Structure formats: C-alpha cells, structure tokens
Amino acid sequence: MERTTIGRDTRVCMSLSARPGNAGSRLHNWLYDHYGLDYLYKSFSTTDLGAAVGGIRALGIRGCAISMPFKEAVIPMLDGLDPSATAIDSVNTIVNDDGALTGFNTDYSAVRDLLENNRVDPALPFLLRGSGGMAKAVVAALRDTGFTRGTIVARNPESGPALAAQYGYDWLADMPEEGAAVLINVTPLGMEGGQADALAFSPDQIAACELAFDVVAQPAATPFILAAQEAGKRIISGAEVIVLQAIEQFVLYTGIRPEPDVVVQAAAFAHGEAVAARLRKA
Incomplete structure (x- = not known):
C-alpha cells in the first residue's frame, strides 16, 4: 500500500x-x-x-x-x-x-543473528579491529554466541584494553602480521569518504581466513569484502547488519x-x- x-x-x-x-x-x-x-x-x-x-x-x-x-x-x-x-x-x-x-x-541482536544464521563456528579464533560503540555490540555478540578465543586490535589505550578485558579477550595496539580464521572490521576503513580505498586487513591475512566480516555498510562491497570474495572466502557484509538492525x-x-x-x-x-x-x- x-x-x-x-x-x-x-x-x-x-x-x-x-x-x-x-x-x-x-x-x-x-x-x-x-x-x-x-x-x-x-x-x-x-x-x-x-x-x-x-x-x-x-x-x-x-x-x-x-x-x-x-x-x-x-x-x-x-x-x-x-x-x-x-x-x-x-x-x-x-x-x-x-x-x-x-x-x-539493535546492533547487538543483528550481529548475533547473522553469526548464528551463517553458522559461524564459535570454536574459531577471531581478530577484530576497533573499540568504539559498534565494536562493543559486536564483541558482546561474539561472546554470547560462544566465541572464547579472540584478539581486539585498537590503538586507543583506554577503550581497547578495557573492551578486551570486559569480555575476556586479548588486546593489541597494532595489527599483527598473522591473522585469524575470522576477521572482523569495526572501523571506518573502507567506508565511503576519506578512507574508501583502505583495506582493513592485509592480503595475506585475508588469504588465510575462513570468514570476512565487515560492519561498514557504505558501500556494502568494501575493499575488504571484495578481496575476501575474490579469495573465495565466506563473507558477512555491513549491509546485512544494517538491514537487520x-x-x-x-x-x-x-x-x-x-x-x-x-x-x-x-x-x-x-x-x-x-x-x-x-x-x-x-
């Protein structure tokens, strides 16, 4: 109507x-x-x-x-x-x-539902970039869907370690060379605007992962998501998050x-x- x-x-x-x-x-x-x-x-x-x-x-x-x-x-x-x-x-x-x-x-429930609906194995380790408000929702959803092994990468010396400690994960100030089975970007890297061409994770990290998850919704096909698709990886896009929330x-x-x-x-x-x-x- x-x-x-x-x-x-x-x-x-x-x-x-x-x-x-x-x-x-x-x-x-x-x-x-x-x-x-x-x-x-x-x-x-x-x-x-x-x-x-x-x-x-x-x-x-x-x-x-x-x-x-x-x-x-x-x-x-x-x-x-x-x-x-x-x-x-x-x-x-x-x-x-x-x-x-x-x-x-409503971010929390959207991320939780996407992890469950896509049958992401919580036994897999994750590497997550970011420690802001959206990162809080994503990390809480990871914890509540059973993920026990993970590392939060955030330069902020207060919010990064605090978020990791709250949910029992590791924290690093700088991106390590090695990745993880699940890569999650919760930063503006790849978003339309000044950082549109930025790749949230290295090509080697993407090549070694099983799942690429980017919360950036504009565009849905960020450089990270495109690289993961080209490498034949499973993906969850920010557009999916934005729809459900x-x-x-x-x-x-x-x-x-x-x-x-x-x-x-x-x-x-x-x-x-x-x-x-x-x-x-x-």
Missing part, C-alpha cells in the same frame, strides 16, 4: 551519522509505504549533537538511528536506557515517547514486525539483490 499524503499528522523518524547515506531512508520509507503507515524517514548529520537530540525531543521525532561517532556520546543526553544499551554502554536507536527519550541498541528499529518505532519475505524485499530495494539474496539464504 502506497502512502497517499504527507501532512501534519505524519510521524517523522530520522538518523544521525557523521556520513549519512540513503540506504536507511530507502529501507524505512519502503516499509512505511508497504504497510500504509503515515511515517517519513530522513537522514541527517550534525556538528552539534546536543542540539540535534534536543530537536528530537522538542519536535516530537518518533525515533532516531544513531551511527558513528555518536553511539556513546549521546548517552548522557537521554532520559533512560533499555537493557540492550545498558549492557554494552552503546546506543544506536532513540525512541521518543511523548518527550521521554530512551536509548536502545534497521528492522528492529522499525519494530520499535511502529510496533509492526515485518514478515521475512518483506524484509528481503525491503533489503533488495535499499541495498540491492546481492544483499537480499544473502539474507534470503541465511
């Missing part, structure tokens, strides 16, 4: 990101149209996070997706946290209930859970058939 009008009663949802893209808007708006909902979704960036969050409250914005680099900085600006955000001290979703702003985290946001904003075939259709519209095919297969 297509929307018939946009008016004063239209409920608005949004996203805040350092590098806003179109995929999230396309997915949410496609779902709104599919279910005949009087909602509208728009992506934004900001250099004044406090003012932006104040606008969510003041203007009655129903929900807001939070991306890098705001996932931790936004926490003190909210009225409360759902256990999904409290557990990992990271917010990727704000829900506005009559002016009360609550932070949630966005579906959970849609549920929080609207109270409607899309059927699996509708999720695949929305993914195809927003991210292309390749991403939809991988979700359909999983």
Whole structure:
C-alpha cells in the first residue's frame, strides 16, 4: 500500500551519522509505504549533537538511528536506557515517547543473528579491529554466541584494553602480521569518504581466513569484502547488519514486525539483490 499524503499528522523518524547515506531512508520509507503507515524517514548529520537530540525531543521525532561517532556520546543526553544499551554502554536507536527519550541498541541482536544464521563456528579464533560503540555490540555478540578465543586490535589505550578485558579477550595496539580464521572490521576503513580505498586487513591475512566480516555498510562491497570474495572466502557484509538492525528499529518505532519475505524485499530495494539474496539464504 502506497502512502497517499504527507501532512501534519505524519510521524517523522530520522538518523544521525557523521556520513549519512540513503540506504536507511530507502529501507524505512519502503516499509512505511508497504504497510500504509503515515511515517517519513530522513537522514541527517550534525556538528552539534546536543542540539540535534534536543530537536528530537522538542519536535516530537518518533525515533532516531544513531551511527558513528555518536553511539556513546549521546548517552548522557537521554532520559533512560533499555537493557540492550545498558549492557554494552552503546546506543544506536532513540525512541521518543511523548518527550521521554530512551536509548536502545539493535546492533547487538543483528550481529548475533547473522553469526548464528551463517553458522559461524564459535570454536574459531577471531581478530577484530576497533573499540568504539559498534565494536562493543559486536564483541558482546561474539561472546554470547560462544566465541572464547579472540584478539581486539585498537590503538586507543583506554577503550581497547578495557573492551578486551570486559569480555575476556586479548588486546593489541597494532595489527599483527598473522591473522585469524575470522576477521572482523569495526572501523571506518573502507567506508565511503576519506578512507574508501583502505583495506582493513592485509592480503595475506585475508588469504588465510575462513570468514570476512565487515560492519561498514557504505558501500556494502568494501575493499575488504571484495578481496575476501575474490579469495573465495565466506563473507558477512555491513549491509546485512544494517538491514537487520534497521528492522528492529522499525519494530520499535511502529510496533509492526515485518514478515521475512518483506524484509528481503525491503533489503533488495535499499541495498540491492546481492544483499537480499544473502539474507534470503541465511
């Protein structure tokens, strides 16, 4: 069902990101149209996070997706946290209930479901780059799906070792020469913009791995993912993560859970058939 009008009663949802893209808007708006909902979704960036969050409250914005680099900085600006955000001290979703702003985290469940749906063996060791808000969600999902051997590579001398210690993994400040069976990039390396050509792991590390997992969603085919595909490796892309976490946001904003075939259709519209095919297969 297509929307018939946009008016004063239209409920608005949004996203805040350092590098806003179109995929999230396309997915949410496609779902709104599919279910005949009087909602509208728009992506934004900001250099004044406090003012932006104040606008969510003041203007009655129903929900807001939070991306890098705001996932931790936004926490003190909210009225409360759902256990999904409290557990990992990271917010990727704000829900506005009559002016009360609550932070949630849907990244965790998306990563957990992708690891389980792709039947990634938790006995395999992993090497993960990053220690920010998204890394917290990924590492928590790794721990909760049974991974016991892993190394977090992060230059930040505070967040890197703290994240590793919290979940019982090793920490390195610099990338080692050797890789691991599972390689996971949770940094902006390969993202559209200044680091678009950067390879998150070396060719030798990629050649020796079994699974390449990149949380960067713009583009879905990062240099890391492309190199892994060329080497015949299994992959999980950031576009898959972004679809599943966005579906959970849609549920929080609207109270409607899309059927699996509708999720695949929305993914195809927003991210292309390749991403939809991988979700359909999983």
